[in-house]
Amino acid sequence: MRKIEHIGIAVADLEKSSALFARLLGKEHFKTELVEGEGVETSFFQLGETKVELLQATREDSPIAKYIDRKSEGVHHIAFDVEDIQAEVERLKAEGFEILNETPKLGADNKLVVFLHPRSTNGVLVELCQEIS
Numbered sequence: 001m002r003k004i005e006h007i008g009i010a011v012a013d014l015e016k017s018s019a020l021f022a023r024l025l026g027k028e029h030f031k032t033e034l035v036e037g038e039g040v041e042t043s044f045f046q047l048g049e050t051k052v053e054l055l056q057a058t059r060e061d062s063p064i065a066k067y068i069d070r071k072s073e074g075v076h077h078i079a080f081d082v083e084d085i086q087a088e089v090e091r092l093k094a095e096g097f098e099i100l101n102e103t104p105k106l107g108a109d110n111k112l113v114v115f116l117h118p119r120s121t122n123g124v125l126v127e128l129c130q131e132i133s
């Protein structure tokens with residue numbers, strides 16, 4: 001793991017929350033992006049070498065919709081930047097972590113992503129991100 005790539009925050013209203021976080025952080029988001037595969041629309045803020053990712057569900061079956069229904073808006077996951085996501089999946093499997101998608105999938109912001117089940121990571125949903133060069 002090289003750094004925290006982003007903190008993912010589940011929100012009900014992306015526009016409203018983007019405006020709130022712009023006031024909070026003192027800067028505007030640098031992009032919004034739809035990730036069809038996950039049923040989410042995202043809004044990104046750059047903070048030094050890490051980011052804040054706001055996520056709104058675009059479909060009922062989105063993990064974000066389920067999370068907000070079951071719990072509330074708030075911190076949803078932490079994403080780590082990795083150099084070689086496949087090697088990291090093998091390493092973490094050998095360490096006994098539960099990989100949700102062994103084949104990396106397309107994420108936001110030009111990344112390949114893998115998720116680990118929170119029950120194997122102390123209750124924290126962890127995402128691995130590798131930049132698509």
Ligand SMILES: CC[C@H](C(=O)O)C(=O)SCCNC(=O)CCNC(=O)[C@H](O)C(C)(C)COP(=O)(O)OP(=O)(O)OC[C@H]1O[C@@H](n2cnc3c(N)ncnc32)[C@H](O)[C@@H]1OP(=O)(O)O
Pocket residue numbers: 008035038040053055063064066067070076077079100106107108109111113115117118119123124125127
């Ligand atoms: C990829 C685009 C973008 C990017 O950065 O590029 C994203 O980050 S997209 C983010 C949205 N996508 C995902 O979260 C994909 C991975 N998530 C999942 O596969 C599911 O959400 C999963 C498996 C974590 C939970 O799904 P499930 O249907 O099992 O939900 P339950 O409500 O039944 O929860 C089961 C169990 O897990 C706990 N849980 C659920 N979500 C979280 C969470 N975000 N953080 C911590 N714990 C979580 C939940 O409390 C249940 O625990 P229990 O003790 O059984 O009550």
Ligand SMILES: [Co+2]
Pocket residue numbers: 006008053077079127
């Ligand atoms: Co994310």
